Amino acid sequence: MSAVLAGMPKTDMSKAVAPAMTKAIAPSRGGRPWTFYVLATLFASYVIALYGPMFCIYILSFQDIRGGLVFPMKGHSLHWFVDLFTQVRTGDVKGSFDRSIKLAVIVTIITVVVSFLAGLGFRRRFRGDTFVFYMTIGSLVAPGLVLGLGTGLLFQALGLNASWYTSALGAQLSWTLPFGVLVMFAVMSRFNHVWEEAAYDLGASRWQSIWLVMIPVLAPGLVAVALFGFTLSYDEFARSLQTAGSLNTLPLEIWSMTLNVTSPSLYALGTVTTIVSFIVIGASLGAIVLIQKKRGSAAKG
Amino acid sequence: MKSDRGDIELAGVCKSFDGVTNVVDGVNLKIADSAYCCFIGPSGCGKTTILRMIAGHEDPTAGEIVIGGQNVVGLAPVQRRTAMMFQSYALFPHLTVRENIAFALRVRGQSKTDRLRAADAMIEKVRLTQFADRLPAQLSGGQQQRVALARAAITEPRVLLLDEPLSALDEQLRVQMRQELRRMQRELGITFIHVTHTQLEAIALADLVVVMEQGKIKQAGAAREVYARPHDRYVAEFMGGQNVLSGRVEKVNGASFVLGQAAPSGIEVPLQARSTVTVGDNVDIAVRRDDVALVRPGRDLPPGCTTSLPSRVLAIEYQGYFVKVMLDTVPDDEFVAYVPEKTFFADPFTVGDVVMATWATDSALPLA
Numbered sequence: 001m002s003a004v005l006a007g008m009p010k011t012d013m014s015k016a017v018a019p020a021m022t023k024a025i026a027p028s029r030g031g032r033p034w035t036f037y038v039l040a041t042l043f044a045s046y047v048i049a050l051y052g053p054m055f056c057i058y059i060l061s062f063q064d065i066r067g068g069l070v071f072p073m074k075g076h077s078l079h080w081f082v083d084l085f086t087q088v089r090t091g092d093v094k095g096s097f098d099r100s101i102k103l104a105v106i107v108t109i110i111t112v113v114v115s116f117l118a119g120l121g122f123r124r125r126f127r128g129d130t131f132v133f134y135m136t137i138g139s140l141v142a143p144g145l146v147l148g149l150g151t152g153l154l155f156q157a158l159g160l161n162a163s164w165y166t167s168a169l170g171a172q173l174s175w176t177l178p179f180g181v182l183v184m185f186a187v188m189s190r191f192n193h194v195w196e197e198a199a200y201d202l203g204a205s206r207w208q209s210i211w212l213v214m215i216p217v218l219a220p221g222l223v224a225v226a227l228f229g230f231t232l233s234y235d236e237f238a239r240s241l242q243t244a245g246s247l248n249t250l251p252l253e254i255w256s257m258t259l260n261v262t263s264p265s266l267y268a269l270g271t272v273t274t275i276v277s278f279i280v281i282g283a284s285l286g287a288i289v290l291i292q293k294k295r296g297s298a299a300k301g
Numbered sequence: 302m303k304s305d306r307g308d309i310e311l312a313g314v315c316k317s318f319d320g321v322t323n324v325v326d327g328v329n330l331k332i333a334d335s336a337y338c339c340f341i342g343p344s345g346c347g348k349t350t351i352l353r354m355i356a357g358h359e360d361p362t363a364g365e366i367v368i369g370g371q372n373v374v375g376l377a378p379v380q381r382r383t384a385m386m387f388q389s390y391a392l393f394p395h396l397t398v399r400e401n402i403a404f405a406l407r408v409r410g411q412s413k414t415d416r417l418r419a420a421d422a423m424i425e426k427v428r429l430t431q432f433a434d435r436l437p438a439q440l441s442g443g444q445q446q447r448v449a450l451a452r453a454a455i456t457e458p459r460v461l462l463l464d465e466p467l468s469a470l471d472e473q474l475r476v477q478m479r480q481e482l483r484r485m486q487r488e489l490g491i492t493f494i495h496v497t498h499t500q501l502e503a504i505a506l507a508d509l510v511v512v513m514e515q516g517k518i519k520q521a522g523a524a525r526e527v528y529a530r531p532h533d534r535y536v537a538e539f540m541g542g543q544n545v546l547s548g549r550v551e552k553v554n555g556a557s558f559v560l561g562q563a564a565p566s567g568i569e570v571p572l573q574a575r576s577t578v579t580v581g582d583n584v585d586i587a588v589r590r591d592d593v594a595l596v597r598p599g600r601d602l603p604p605g606c607t608t609s610l611p612s613r614v615l616a617i618e619y620q621g622y623f624v625k626v627m628l629d630t631v632p633d634d635e636f637v638a639y640v641p642e643k644t645f646f647a648d649p650f651t652v653g654d655v656v657m658a659t660w661a662t663d664s665a666l667p668l669a
Contacts, residue, residue: 197358198391202405203379203456212408216395 054274061267069262080268093269096253099164101276103249104233106165107172111229112222115180119188120210137178144238147174152242163245171239176229183228187221220288227284231277306369307459307492308334309355314364316350316516324350326516328364332494332509337486339503340496342513342539348496349464351513355494356385356462368460383460384453389469390445392437398448399424399433405456419455426488427451442470443478450482454489461486463495467502479505500540504528512536533669534585543587544636545668550582557662560584568608570665578667585668592664593638595626595656597648605661612636614654626650630658 060067064075084093118136122129139147151171155162162168195217199209215222237251244252250273257266309332316325325347332338340348353359355366357378365372373381384405392401399420400407406416424433427447437445446466453461466482467475483506486493497503503510504524511521512535519539520532531537537545548560551567558578559567570586578584594603602609612628619625624645630636638658650656 192389192391194387194389194391195393198385198387198393199404199408201356201358201378201385202408202452203377204404204408208408212404213393217393219395 054270057267057270058274061264061271063264067264069264069266080263080265081272083263084265084268084272092248093250093253096248096250097273099247100234100250103164103169103172104230106169107176107233108226108229110173111176111180112226114177115184115225116218116222118181119184120214122185123188123193136181139174140178142174144175144236145241147171148239148242151239155243161245162243164240164247164249167243167245168240168249171243172233172236175236175239176232179228179232180225183225184221187218187224190221191218219291223284223287223291227281230280230284234277234280235273305459306334308332308369309460309492309494310365310367311351311355312365312367314351314354314366315362316347316354316359317362323362323516325354325361328516328518330511330518330521332492334369335486335490335492336508337483337493337506338495338509338511339507340494340511340513341498341500341503344498346513347516348511348513352385352462352464352494352496355460356383357381358385379456381460382456382458383462384456384458385462386446386449386453386464386466388464388466390437390449392445392448392452394437397434397436398429398440401437401448402452402455404452409456420451423451423455427485443474446470446478447481450485454485458491460492460494461489463493465496465498467497467499475502482506500528504540512539514539529589530666531587531668534587537585537587537668542590542639544590544593544631545585545587545634546631546636547583547585550578550580550584553578553580558584558667560586568610568665569662570667571663573667587666587668588660589664590637591623591639592660594659595638595640595650596659598655598657600657602657602659603661605663606659607662608665609657609659612656612658614650614652614656617650617652628656628658 056071059073060069060071061080062076062078063073063080064077065079066074067080068074122133148171151167151174152162155167160166191214195213196209199213204212235251236249237255240249240252248256254266254269254273257269309330311328311330314325314328315323317323328347328351340351342348350359354361355368357373357376357380361374366374368381368383378385393404396404399417402423403416403420406419411419421430421433424430427450429444429447429451432440432444437448440448446469449466463482467478470478479502482493482495495503495506504527507524509521510524510527512519512527514535520527520536527536528540528542531540531543534545534547537543546560546568548568550558551561552559553572555572557569557571559569561567568586570584572578594606596602596609598611610630612630614626615629616627617624618627619642620639622642623639624642626638626640626645628636628638636658
């Protein structure tokens with residue numbers, strides 16, 4: 001503020017010119033504006049609110065055998081991680097983890113393929129395209145728990161057994177497909193239609209133009225869709241609750257553990273699942289970077 | 302046997318996208334083999350649509366497109382043996398220069414070594430050897446254009462179609478790449494069809510200039526013919542370099558007629574073979590801007606000049622080798638004289654001066 005006042009016009013213009021010049025070059029000589037500190041505080045509290053609870057879990061999972069469910073921290077060891085995979089009473093962690101990963105992979109594949117095809121289909125307008133689009137993303141609005149319940153009821157009415165690879169798969173797709181399609185639209189909007197035309201002009205068949213031009217150009221976007229599909233499925237709870245049948249997925253297993261496991265091995269499970277998530281995200285980002293790097297290095301020759 | 306000739310004939314070609322208005326409206330045109338043909342017109346005149354129909358990216362609503370004696374309507378670009386260079390070049394962003402150029406051979410199933418060898422030969426032809434492993438994004442506009450040209454030419458098409466190929470380049474590069482296009486056309490010995498909206502580009506390059514307006518051809522001919530002897534007011538004004546005047550015919554005497562105009566004595570115009578005029582007709586005439594001479598009032602007119610129009614100088618622009626003098630000769634139309642630099646500065650005018658605009662009578666051209 002004082003800097004601004006100092007730069008205010010003085011009656012003698014010839015003297016005022018020089019200080020005015022320095023002011024224009026360094027307008028923030030008086031430090032950052034107060035709004036910076038307000039926004040910085042706001043952001044810091046946001047980050048704490050976002051990651052604080054998770055870090056409580058991670059920290060508490062590294063206690064030793066005396067450990068409890070609340071602070072303060074009692075010793076430090078990997079005891080509860082061992083406990084997690086060896087003790088039967090903690091539940092079927094390994095089995096549910098396997099199922100969740102398999103389910104997430106299936107969901108990812110279906111989501112990527114269907115979203116890509118939808119992206120191809122929606123490049124041009126067609127009769128009823130708006131209706132089809134809203135029908136596709138409509139299920140995002142439906143409450144997951146209700147949708148899962150409905151799926152379970154429908155399977156029962158049809159005399160089918162609910163299981164993680166049938167009813168839960170369908171219920172999860174109702175969640176991942178709309179997301180995948182929306183992301184795909186954003187990805188597709190950056191694809192220049194002229195590239196396809198050029199491929200056709202050079203003699204490429206439809207299949208060749210998809211395989212040699214579209215997919216490579218869109219590859220980073222397709223990885224993003226896959227990442228969406230995987231993470232949405234891997235931690236899906238509401239829709240799976242009534243549709244997974246007798247065998248639990250990992251989120252369901254964790255939930256049931258919160259009801260009957262009273263040791264930090266629950267926290268150890270939280271830490272392990274987070275690590276898996278980060279590995280998947282890291283692998284995806286790595287793939288995108290690799291694709292771009294490959295293009296970059298090919299470019300340098 | 303497939304013909305290798307690249308002569309093109311358009312017969313009654315129409316195109317309508319909505320079934321109501323014809324974007325291309327009954328176009329008839331013959332383009333000789335190995336010609337350089339430029340389509341020119343304002344945006345929306347249908348020139349790009351014609352190009353895309355010849356290329357096989359658009360089907361005509363009516364009419365025939367014949368290349369080398371074969372009607373190609375309904376055939377894919379590969380079967381037509383045409384290739385197109387797109388306006389923004391449409392280079393594949395994920396492929397290197399070499400892979401871009403080899404793409405057409407790749408989709409034809411050629412082995413990797415064969416197609417890369419062919420691509421390298423083509424890269425040399427367009428002088429891009431040191432950039433062969435770069436991606437399109439790492440090239441300048443001119444280099445990208447050469448890649449696009451090489452990619453289109455590698456399949457040895459008989460017709461190459463260029464959609465505003467120079468519009469993405471800056472002025473200096475445009476002139477340079479223009480030369481290169483012409484050189485490539487001679488080297489390849491194939492028909493080039495080039496769409497542009499720049500008059501200078503068209504007349505500098507083309508053997509055949511086709512001027513279009515609203516889906517119709519207004520005039521097609523050699524560059525010099527279209528520029529110097531425009532058919533009508535539209536072509537004269539669009540190609541530029543002409544002053545267009547209009548008036549009523551007052552008198553017809555033998556080989557010339559007199560147009561009533563601002564000038565007290567009227568404007569004498571030689572009667573051309575193609576125009577028959579009668580007294581009372583409204584006629585447009587064109588006078589080249591560089592044929593107009595400016596004389597101070599009271600001085601003698603140069604030999605051969607019978608018409609002189611009193612005018613006031615509105616503006617003067619120095620253009621280097623000539624000076625552009627804008628005059629108020631005609632009430633509502635532009636009237637411009639291109640005066641050679643040396644002539645102008647021997648006796649320079651200033652804005653507001655009154656001058657007599659005159660020209661050799663036989664250089665006035667009646668328009669259709």
